[in-house]
Amino acid sequence: MNKEDSFKEKFKQAILSTVKVISEDNFLNPKNKKQLNEENLKVNDIENIKDKNEFIKIRAENDSEALKRKFSNKSIFEKNMPSNHSCQSLYKLSEKIRYEMLGSEMLMGISKNFQKNYSNKLKKIDLTKIKKKDDVNISDAFEIYMLDKFLKVQIEPEAQKILSFWEKELRDTFDKHITYLNKNLENQEIYNSKFSEILENMEIFDNEENDEKKETQEDNNQDNSSSNNQDDNDSDSSEDKKEDDSLNEGVDGLDDINEFRLDEQTTSEENENQQSESVVQKKNLGVGDRDYKVYTTEFDEVAKAENLESPEEISKLRKNLDQQLTSFQDIITKLANKLQRQLLAKQNRAWEFDLEEGLLDSSKLPRIIIDPYNSLSFKKEKDLDFKDTVVTLLIDNSGSMRGRPITIAALCADILSRTLERCSVKVEILGFTTKNWKGGLSREEWNKSGKTKNPGRLNDLRHIIYKSADTHWRQSKKNLGLMLKEGLLKENIDGEAITWAFNRLKKRKEERKIMMVISDGAPVDDSTLSVNSGDFLEKHLKKIVKFIENKSDIEILAIGIGHDVSRYYQKAIKITDVQELGDVMIGQLSGLFENKKKLH
Template identity: 30%
Template sequence: MLENDEIVDQFKKSLSATIKSIGKSNTIEVNFVQDGPSIDGDIINLNEPNLQSLKKNLNYMRAEADSMALEIRLHTKEIHQEYLGNNDVVNEIFNAVEQSRIEAQGSHIFKGIKLNILNKHKFDIQNTEDKNNKDKEDYKEIIEAFRYVSYSELTGEILGGKFSAYKKLIQKKLGHEYNDFFKKLRNNITNQKNFADLLQTFLDNLGYYDHNNKQDGIDNEDSSEDKDLHDEDNKSKNQDSKTDTKHDDEASSSDLQQASSMDEDQKMGDEANENDLEYFPKIESLDKLENYKFYTDKFDEVVKAEELCDLKELDRLRLSLDQQVFTFKPLIAKIANQLQRKLLAQQTRQWEFNLEEGYLDTSRLARI
């Protein structure tokens, strides 16, 4: 069980580091939750992995992380908000096509990401085909069609499953402007504002902005007024409760931190007493991860430690390493003894001299 948890923890660390590298931001916070993937500013929430999910859906999880990291790197939230209005259908279409723009631009930059996201969309569209039913609302079908068709047209990749039906639906909506529409979008894939302007113009020509816009505006005004009154009442009620619970939260937080530190110390003490090979995760279990491989070693490089930090920092790191390895000294000695016995067992050296006289001169043997 321990080695499985360590494998999952290593995957989490690697995935978090990859997200920060792709997103070009050290302020990104990566959380692993049970509620499904989401993104809020610089906070990325991903599904909590386990060893079973790593075996089956490793590339899918990497694709989700890649897509969110690209959104932080290539998407400006303020520009996107300018084009969102009261029409939920238009907003969903905007979100879907903008995500396709982000993924397409990222696919041009990172070839490995392109493969991950492509396989993810193929998997999703296959599942969408299985889940769809006759009672599904038309607007959801249109949003899914814009999502997959825009990704396909912007990247040049063909998806399977229900993709052909989605493409026919969009071609029917756009008519003779289909090719011109996606050609202009491809030419502005690196400019979010121009891309959004073109998309807004085409959606307006299709009549999406006129549909229910007036009624949506009236309904939203009434609901916003009611919401403001309701929020004011809740604010006054919650203010007192927050004041009362503040001190309790601080006290409980302090107790939890103290208990957590004691548990960690106890855990470290227990591990220090072990002297067998169970210290390490079983490396052979990694071979059971199907279809896992690195995409390319083109960008790999070897850099000397002296080039990364100065001598003072190297001494500090060396001291830190010695402290961490201290508890493993009994295990290191055990492994070293086993290795020595194996090496000695392979020796076939022998001495033969003075055989004609019928005895062995031990003094000469000592000199050897």
């Protein structure tokens, strides 16, 4: 094998390894690895590489395939596919850009691969055959628009000319939704459904669809009337059957948490069609909880912590948190070491002996001395199931937590995140509050629409991602200081926050999943409770927690700061200060790792 062939083979293996790591397919059944190698990747193109740009192209295309496997759920994608055929190519492009953006944020190398590859692609555009708008495919213009607005690729003059023919229509349609779509990149359900809705409402596609209908109608007019009547009857009965089926599906799925996910509030057309009042969006949201309603989700927000404040302010707040940590440094070190020992002890380490390769087994060396003809013996540590674990810390960011409670919560998150990651346990840190006091824009909308009775939840939610499970603590530690910003802390609507965290957690591939809720008591939102029953939010929280405890394989544990929360959670701890974390946390948290929870 010459040097060139050797290099290409090494490059091929590097591509395969990278894709497996990014997509996490190395954790799947070995059968899938063969499919990954032969059918989905463009490694065979390596043999025909001629220049540097082709290397970049192969890396970018395989990065994209890996990210598709990691971030794109096929069933969600297909469920939200626009019915209008003309929209579908744009819809597919939008999803591709979504998971490529998530990958670009995850790893700098992936971002560079995409930037270089798209720049090379845009430079190759041939303008000789493009003279007017009809010569430009809207899919090409849309891809350039998405690269500009989302992936921030530098647009070459050739590409800018392509975009210019469709720029007005695209800007008028999409510019006003870009912020919302960016905030929901990690939520495929919301992102896909919103894009589908936007595309279906584009006037250019309406015109194309009308033209198709007109052509179809002209063809049908050539048939005899009896055939038309028969077809109409068949069509009507078919439509009736579809409606009956959809209604039956809705009834059968009432106890499924998927039917009431927070991320589906904005996408359920069936619920919207059932509303007797067009303005009010009283949507069911809960686990079989018909009593819980939401007035509108239009102003809700899922935000990354780093996007809520300037980097300078976040750094300043983190320094404030570090100052608080200083006085507890000895306690933190002891706690971290003790908790780590407890968790590592649960791993039940085991070795395989008398192997032909691995680590040299020094205990068998004496027999070599006695008889030199004996072969060396090796050992290897068995794979540990314990590592296949993820923990979500969901922290109440309400106004009642202001001061010492939120400081304790931030310290808890910081300590637990660092300690658990030492034990190879992935940790996600989330927060929940509202965007405004007294209802915000949701209440304003309700006032304008005539103040309907019992409107349901009446405030603008703000759910915050401080640290995702796949991000290391060192990369996200600054974000935890944001909890100390007083202006952030407002109302707390616990039931919907737990639903949101639950849905994020259940999508994870880890076998063992644990949710820890850090709160200071009951859910409170003055705007909602002033126009609904006094226990409206509390009842919903209890139903959500009960469902997770009894009908899911996710463990849920609550830490009440200064308040007893055992009336909501079966497993609950009460602490009043960081000093109490040691004994209480070790006893409760390490206990969760002993055995996987059995479904009831």
